[in-house]
Amino acid sequence: xxxxxxxxxxxxxxxxxxxxxxxxxxxxxxxxxxxxxxxxxxxxxxxxxxxxxxxxxxxxxxxxxxxxxxxxxxxxxxxxxxxxxxxxxxxxxxxxxxxxxxxxxxxxxxxxxxxxxxxxxxxxxxxxxxxxxxxxxxxxxxxxxxxxxxxxxxxxxxxxxxxxxxxxxxxxxxxxxxxxxxxxxxxxxxxxxxxxxxxxxxxxx
Numbered sequence: 001x002x003x004x005x006x007x008x009x010x011x012x013x014x015x016x017x018x019x020x021x022x023x024x025x026x027x028x029x030x031x032x033x034x035x036x037x038x039x040x041x042x043x044x045x046x047x048x049x050x051x052x053x054x055x056x057x058x059x060x061x062x063x064x065x066x067x068x069x070x071x072x073x074x075x076x077x078x079x080x081x082x083x084x085x086x087x088x089x090x091x092x093x094x095x096x097x098x099x100x101x102x103x104x105x106x107x108x109x110x111x112x113x114x115x116x117x118x119x120x121x122x123x124x125x126x127x128x129x130x131x132x133x134x135x136x137x138x139x140x141x142x143x144x145x146x147x148x149x150x151x152x153x154x155x156x157x158x159x160x161x162x163x164x165x166x167x168x169x170x171x172x173x174x175x176x177x178x179x180x181x182x183x184x185x186x187x188x189x190x191x192x193x194x195x196x197x198x199x200x201x202x203x204x205x
Contacts, residue, residue: 047197054182055095055193060084072146077175082143084171085162098195106173110136140168 060083
């Protein structure tokens with residue numbers, strides 16, 4: 001939900017920042033996710049978040065750093081990824097608790113070791129992962145000039161390690177696996193990072 005004004009369910013737990021939920025976070029053997037604390041009937045609101053907590057392509061583009069990236073001609077998706085690579089390290093970011101709570105490595109099909117992907121040889125997923133991994137590597141190479149421009153122009157504010165391949169892959173995987181499609185009041189549907197909800201919506205791929 002893109003608004004905190006939504007129907008509630010019995011036994012819903014109140015959470016911070018105006019959000020509410022009928023689930024709780026849980027961890028098991030290093031994995032993280034959400035577990036329901038009450039039966040959720042069809043049509044029942046599982047999680048409600050204020051719109052201000054959502055991070056979208058528009059959030060990235062309208063930020064101060066996003067304005068810089070827009071002038072470099074980046075498409076909305078790439079702009080959001082590069083913005084994420086920097087925003088996650090901003091000590092003054094409103095979303096700092098969200099960034100700090102995220103895993104340091106997602107281990108989706110984009111980043112798991114090649115031998116593990118090879119175990120799926122012959123399956124459709126193997127071909128999809130191979131194409132996706134190749135595409136991400138090509139994108140990273142194509143962005144090298146822009147990364148150098150940013151590092152040269154903002155030496156005092158940006159760090160080279162924020163723009164290495166591992167950092168780029170982390171940001172790509174975050175949007176790839178954690179973003180959800182949100183329908184906004186104006187009728188548009190946009191990918192959005194939603195704190196807490198990502199634990200429910202996480203995709204292993």
